[in-house]
Amino acid sequence: MVESNIKTPGVYINELDAFPNSVVPVATAVPAFIGYTPQAQYEGKSYTNIPQKVTSFAEFQSIYCLPDPAPPADPAKQYSPQYYLVAQKSKPTNQDYLMIDGAYYSLVPDPNTIYYLYNSVKMFYQNGGGDAYIVSVGGYGAPSGKPIDSGAQIVNPNVQLSDLTNGLALLKNEEEPTMYLCPEATLLPVDQNGTLMQEMLLQCTEMQTAISIFDIIGGRNPDPIMFMDDITTFRNNTGSQGLDYGTAYYPFVGTTIMQSQDVDYTNLFGGDVKQLEPLLNPADNPNQSAATIISMIENPGSNPLTVTQYNNSLLNASKTYSQIMKHVLNDVNIMPPSGSMAGVMATTDNEEGVWQAPANTSIVGVSSLPIRLSETQQAGLNVDAVSGKSVNAIRFFNGLGILVWGARTLDGNSQDWRYLSVRRTVTFLEQSCKQAAHPYVFQPNVKNTWEAVKAMIGSFLTSIWKEGGLQGATAADAFSVDCGLGSTMTSEDILNGFMKVTVKVAVVRPAEFIVITFQQEMATSS
Known part of the structure; x- marks a missing residue:
């Protein structure tokens, strides 16, 4: 409150800041x-x-x-990649495959559906x-409707x-x-x-x-x-x-982020279950239960089941189908x-x-x-x-x-x-100090301001040193903060409106290589 602005008799209160500005650490993992x-x-x-x-x-x-x-409809699928089983003349190398009735099949995706x-x-x-x-x-x-070549990069x-x-x-x-x-x-x-x-x-x-x-x-x-x-x-x-x-x-990395309920027959052959029938119900080893379920999927009638119910029925009816879905799940993950x-x-x-x-x-x-x-x-x-x-x-x-x-x-x-860790720590320190210095833009470029900035940054770095983020036996060994005429600024800098602060930090580094030295010595008498 400026006293010259007081015109009316009475009691006036001036509130003064007791504490200086402080550095608020910025987020580091966003x-x-x-x-x-x-x-x-x-x-x-x-x-x-x-x-x-x-x-x-x-x-x-x-x-x-x-x-x-x-309900009772199934939850919406947020990610639904498409896979194809492609018959191979010989055992595939360096790719996902499975054997069905003695024949080799590669499991390959439609690349347009991979995200x-x-x-x-x-x-x-x-x-x-x-x-x-x-x-x-x-x-x-949109999917392409066809798989990539076996072994090709997606x-x-x-x-x-x-x-x-x-x-x-x-x-x-x-x-x-x-x-x-x-x-x-x-x-x-x-x-x-x-x-x-x-x-x-x-x-x-x-x-x-x-x-x-x-x-x-x-x-x-x-x-x-x-x-x-x-x-x-x-x-x-x-x-x-x-x-x-x-x-x-x-x-x-192979994950467990997607579970068995997240993949089903709609992820195979673009949802065309007709292409599944020769695999699940081959002529030389018929599986009438699987054939019946596939027929129900193709012709659902007036009271159809959900995709999950059809899928569970196929898993119970056919070991081959269970094997196929296991491979699909592994690849999706x-x-x-x-x-x-x-x-x-x-x-x-x-x-x-x-x-x-x-x-x-x-x-x-x-x-x-x-x-x-x-x-x-x-x-x-x-x-x-x-x-x-x-x-x-x-x-x-x-x-x-x-x-x-x-x-x-x-x-x-x-x-x-x-x-x-060094790169991320220095970025963290830089951005924290940068944000804290904003209130001092346009402040008088004088000793009082320099000391306030030095104290603010010094207090922040002391807290980081105490937490183990800087190395040194004392705070003075861990960092230094300089700001002033003759140390970080010249008279010309001040005339041009520059206030320069120099911060030096001793950042901790990981012990990437730990070397333990063993040496034998002669036995000595007690």
Whole structure:
């Protein structure tokens, strides 16, 4: 209250701030999922190409999932990939197959029906995720009505590079997301996948608020001998910009995210049950029960059963059908790991802190791997002398199960930004201090303001040091904050309106290689 403004006799109260401004830590595990959803509307409003924050899977379902029909109808299918059984002349190699009446069949999908975002969001929340942004770039496209060639890489023509890059660009106006994910990026052709990854890294560099989590083409069905070719292709396509803002995980993971009730005969042959009959009711080994159920599905009559009821009847009537659906379920559950890793990072941040490496931990809902990497095989992923682009492995260990066994960014040859936890910690500190400094814009550029800013940032960094996020025996060893004329600014800086603050931090790094030295010594008398 300015005293010169007081004109009327009376008692006046001045309230003074007793405490300075403080730094509020920003969120560290807010992924932005970019991709295709079952739908994108809520209460008549379209959410296509609109970054929308959700706080739970239920909220995601309300906007991006199809509504369930009224009972007794089955719940709506949010994801319904199509599979075909293709007869083979000999035993297939390096792909999913099964034997029916002594003949080999490959189980191959219709590539136009394969999508990953819905189940990736599910895996994120199953692994402890919280807030997330969804950028739906459209709904599912039409199926092709035919399978891919056996052993071929899945490329979905309905997944368009332009859709994903446009969705990515929409996030330039959102500072809260700290991770960019495109689960369907591996469904692009290799060259387009490389373009998308480079765009993501470039935007991360510009924004300085988020990292990109990448999946690797070929990780779904890797060749046990030549899998390094896929890693080499990935490294060749990620460019050289913003590598410290990117991280990659290999291979894909076998999950339990979809259950037996989520797949049925409508996922086979485009829903044409006529093509099932020769497999379930062969002439040399007839199964009249299966034939009757198939006939009822084709000619439902006036009082038909639900799809679930027909499906359960087929499972009980035919072991062959049960075998087929088991293989379909296993294939549907092979997922890119990026969504799971976003959830792992969220849990690690909440329990330990962003400075804790999201490694040496299991992934909830992961039960198998398409390839079990050995230490020797991982060596080529973790360290690459030529490109320096490290790839984090997900490995199986006897007695421990499946663990995340890598904690590096793509900038594996950099001493500054080699580790993912270092990159994410520094981003966390930078953005927290940046947001806290906003109230001081346009304040007098004088010593009082400099000291207030130094005290505010110093108090924040002290609390981080006490939590274990910075290393040092004392706070002075862990960080320093400077701001003032003659130390960080010149007289010209002040005239030009610049207030410069220099912050130095000693960030903790993971103990990636633990070396224990043993040495024998002579026995001594007591």
